[in-house]
Amino acid sequence: MPSDAQFATLTEPFRPELLAHCYRMLGSIHDAEDLVQETYLRAWRGFDRFEGRSSVRRWLYRIATLACLTALQTRARRPMPSGLGAPSLDHQVPPDPREPAVAWLQPAPDSLFGGDDPAALVGGRAGVRLAFVAALQHLSARQRAVLTLRDVLAFSTEEVAELLDTTAAAVDSALRRARLRLAAAGPVAEELAEPDERTRRSLLDRYTDAFTRADPAALVELLRADVAMEMPPTPTWYTGRPAVLGFLAGHVLRPGRWRFTPTGANGQPAFVVHRGAQPYGIQVLTLAGPLVGRITAFNDPALVAAFTR
Incomplete structure (x- = not known):
């Protein structure tokens, strides 16, 4: 057995990107953390059999990917409300109060993927934007693995075949099917550039101010005409500025109700939300x-702990 220090020196640098990989596969940051822990335990136990025929990084990815595939045999995909039904265009129709028995996609804190370390961000946060991870949920587990290993992490076809104990032809076939299915699931590329840092800061400050003051008129200037809003675990979601603003004005915005603390999730701007003194969600x-194109409100107080460690 290697010493703890030897093993940590060789393997710990890959933890953030392995966590991102497991998150893409599972759609849950809590499940991803559990699988990364399992990966490191398996790697430590088997390190004396590691013969160096591949890199330590590729060896760890093999263990992590196979662990995720095993876990996904008994777990359903984690959708978003927009992946289950059509939007509501009428804010006067109240959201469906029934919360379906669904394990929803979860947001992931940027801090777990490397924080402000540029080297870690390259491997960790690539391909974790919400739209992309939500689209991955439409793929089979094996298609998810092949597409992320090839298109996000840039492993070669031959390397992926070795990781998954299959053939290069099978990898290429799965990749073609995955790309077609991903395209059918809807656009996931960010075709509109994000604003520069100064505009971004101003936009987020104005958004927070409008929310805390309960000022829908101020929000009008900040939202795209085709803005969408979804709020898992509520299955109802809205599209279009009139519907989104109507819902917010009628059901959400109240002076002094909300407290927003800036954070980062999935490589995107985010807020830890408290209702009064109580955690509310992300x-x-x-x-x-220069505008907000989508608001994704994960109204689950249990998520707050992962963003405030």
Whole structure:
């Protein structure tokens, strides 16, 4: 057995990117952390059999990917409300109060993928934007593995075949099917550039101010005409500025109700949200130029702990 120090020196640098990989596969940051722990335990136990025919990084990815595939045999995909049904265009129709028995996609804190370390961000945060991870949920587990290993992490076809104990032809076939299915699931590329840092800061400050003052008129200037809003675990979601603003004004915005603390999730601007003094959830924004294109409000107090460690 290697010493703890030897093993940590060789393997710990890869933890953030392995966590991102497991998150893409599972759609849950809590499940991803559990699988990364399992990966490191398996790697430590088997390190004396590691013969160096591949890199330590590739060896760890093999263990992590196979662990995720095993876990996904008994777990359903984690959708978003927009992946289950059509949007509501009428804010006067109240959200469906029934919360379906669904394990929803979860947001992931940027801090777990390397924080401000540029080297860690390259491997960790690539391919973790909400739209992309949500689209991955439409793929089979094996298609998810092949597409992320090839298109996000840039492993070669031959390397992926070795990681998954299959053939190069099978990898290429799975990759083609995965790309077609991903395209059918809807656009996931960020076709509109995010604003520069100064515009971004101003937009987020104005958004927070409008929310805390309960000022829908101020929000009008910050939202795209085709803005969307979804709020898992509520299955109802809205599209279009009139519907989104109507819902917020009628059901959400109240002076002094909300406290927003800036954070980062999925490589996007986000807020830890408290209702009064109580944790309420995580709100993630998708920016399109100088405006907000999507509001994703994960109204689950249990998520707050992962963003406030």
